[in-house]
Amino acid sequence: MFRHGYEDTGRRYTLQILQNVWMHLHPPRLPRHALNFRFTWCMGGITFLMFLVTAVTGVLLMFYYRPTAEYAFHDVQYLEFDIPFGMLLRNMHRWSAHGMVIAVMLHMFRVFLTGSYKKPREFNWSVGVILLLVTFFLSFTGYLLPWDQLAFWAVTVGTNMARATPVLGHEGPFHPHDIVTQSNDVRFALLGGTIVGPSTLLRFYILHCVAVPLLASVLIALHFWRVRKDGGISGPL
């Protein structure tokens, strides 16, 4: 735009999208109803925006946080009281994570109500369901990191379900008594121990900051790519 001026032509509009690595996620043109807020509610885009905000604020938070039982809680306190805008940073991270959960549920609701999961978009709907799960898991793993009473017990309650997993949990139905015990079932794999402890904190930190965001990024790329490949935004035939 700055190098060759800006002619007000359709060719220019098209190039603006095609010649930009960020913009070319979009098609050059799309049906008029896709601009309608009443139709899309913007919820998919808001979910992605919230994901970006959590990614940026999350990276900044990582500078001040050590995922060990000795330091975690005090690092969060330090962040809140001593670091300039530390509290704001933490608030933005937490509230945008909550916002992402709300937006992703509303996005799914909209996609269902407009029947946008129907042929040929079946596969992309499935990717979306997995992304919903990933969003919950991202939010849940992050919940532990402040290492306060709220975090500790919410995660204790949440992960207690795993002990009741049929066959694979040490209190679940049909588990082989001599083989699946408290110290090798699925809950142990998730926590790295028999209760929520320092190794759980490290596990959840790595899942929250590396593993799950990577998975989410890959699935988001797939999700966006499929939107284009399946014919762009849904609409009446």
Place this chain on the structure above:
Amino acid sequence: MEHFLELVTKADNVPIMAIMFLLPFFTWLAFSQARRNDRAGTPAEAAQKDKVYVWPYLCRSEFVCAIIVMLILAVWSITIDAPLEEPSNPTQTPNPSKAPWYFLALQEMLVYFDPWIAGVVLPGFIIGGLIAIPYIDINPKGKGYYTLKERPFAIGTFCFGFFVLWIVLMIVGTFLRGPGWNLFAPWVKWDPHKVVPLTNINLTYLLGIRNDQTATFVGFIFVAGYYALGPICYLWKIKTSKFLQELGLVRYIIISFLFLTMFSLPIKMALRWGANVKYVWVTPWFNI
């Protein structure tokens, strides 16, 4: 009441308050468009099929939308601080201990089913069922526009699951469940010493069966009979229903299984609240 206001204005409960306003608004927005489309016969979007340029029209909308959302987020982050309680202490269990708000519907299900069902099997079916939706819904109508008339069953089932079994249970779990996971009305102070008589009994005991083996067998008949409702309807209607013939047996079995599983929760809730039923089917290995 003061205590309830405190609960409602708790920082981590803000998202639930937001949902309580956002969801009715968006439901109204969707259903008003659906009614308009149904009345007109053709969806309003069909008249807007002409193409417009993404730059500048869509990019402009996205930009404005992003700015508005970031503004809301900024105000939210400046005015309300993220909670931080005392340092974690494994020897001091708070009562009640609650999962994060988006998992409270699952925690609420624990009241009615054992953990292996409420915490593992049912969430698995929720995810599996959601993924299965496009493959079992063969109705070609209502693709890409809002409608109620053309797919009442699909929308009715989804809305029941989403509103009643997910959102309402989440709200109940957050605002009405107190110490001991007992129900407290909003105006009642949470009393950790509230005594609730544990008078729940098994359905077979209620029916007068005292022998364990007979109880297991009768319970099995109840559960199997409930799931047999699907195939019975199929055999009854298959001759006359063109829809069922097109749907096919496999899809039908998946739909009826998921549908009946979903409704087992409200049925179990009704049995618990109405008749203090603990389990329907008791076996030496598991209880349902």
